[in-house]
Amino acid sequence: MNLAKHWAAILDDYVIGVAWSPDGSILAAASAAGPITLFDAASGTVRHELAGHADGTNALAWAPDSSRLLASGGQDGKVRFWRSAEGEQTAEASLGSAWVEHLAWRVGGDTPLLFAAAGKKLAAIDPAGAIVHAFPDAPKTISALSASANARVASGQKTGTSCLAAAYFGGVAVWEAKSFSSLREFGYGNALPAVTWSPDGRWLVAGTQDNAVHLWAPAEDEELHMSGYETKLRELSFSPDSKWLATGGGRDACVWDCSGAGPANREPTPLPHEGRVCAVAFQNHRSVVASGAATGEFRLWAPTHRNPLLGEAKLPSPPTQFAWSSDDRLLAVGTEKGTVFVFRVDS
Secondary structure (H helix, E strand, C coil): CEEEEEEECCCCCCCCEEEEECCCCEEEEECCCCEEEECCCCCCCEEEEECCCCCCCCEEECCCCCEEEEEEECCCCEEEEEEECCCCCEEEEEEECCCCCEEEECCCCCCCCCEEEECCCCECCCCCCCCCCCCCCCCCCCCCEEEEECCCCCCCCCCCEEEEEEEEECCCEEEECCCCEEEEEEEEEEECEEEEEEECCCCCCCCCCCCCCEEEEEHHHHEEEEEEECCCCCCCCCCCCCCCCCCCCCCCCEEEEEECCCCCHHHHHHHHCCCCCCEEEEEECCCEEEECCCCCCEEEECCCCCCEEEEEEECCCCCCEEEEEECCCCEEEEECCCCEEEEECCC
């Protein structure tokens, strides 16, 4: 696999988020200082500079079926919507004084709807900035969101439903994404800094503060706990076929086999690094995963191969986020010192 730098750009602060538009034509990148830059994917030229959030931007999310609508959340307690073609703000919603740290668009449904979390508050917001639904306050600050189009949350359920999972200290609440009704709550006796659904909706997975990854298979009434990590676990990514789960939490990126009975009693595949792993991301269509470490190196892997390392590069500072373009040909990497790199990946 050929890995080559396509272009690079420098922001004014730590790169808090990178996100590709659904058609892959635009890369949005936000700095911790607040501004958001829209780059042309092919050339790296700046299309628009958005004001973002003056006190700092925390999250970015493109509407899943639109390369024209971008949402952002900030330390000012606001959610803003931006039209990418003109580089203009189109709407705004306020969630109070707490930082808006997590965004997730509803997957499925006739109209776009954004879920946003700020402190204990969770709201569903339409692109016009109207709060369509305010959920009951969470018991503790919401630490992660994950939306699914086909999650299976009931015992014996064969097909899924569109839903949202919200993690906090003490567990995960699951809500139906159209009616906003409460579906399930899964308890856990510690903080959960990360949460994600597998693409097939079978697994709900959380990274934990006590150095573990915790898995629920709600439709099968199964609960698994994989411990022994070096640090708390924030990095989670599923392969597109839902078979492989990549995690950080130490000097190795670990890849677990989630097929069949799941990862219990199975050894993970270690993908070694020289420093603590701080980002992992599977491609959208293949079981190739990117992992990066605090020492600045990042690597591409095919975990199922006998010799899994496919390519590597050294960055001047640790990566903060990875984002694959929709066709998997471009990989965007944000870094702690404010540089955004875009690499071209060819088979």
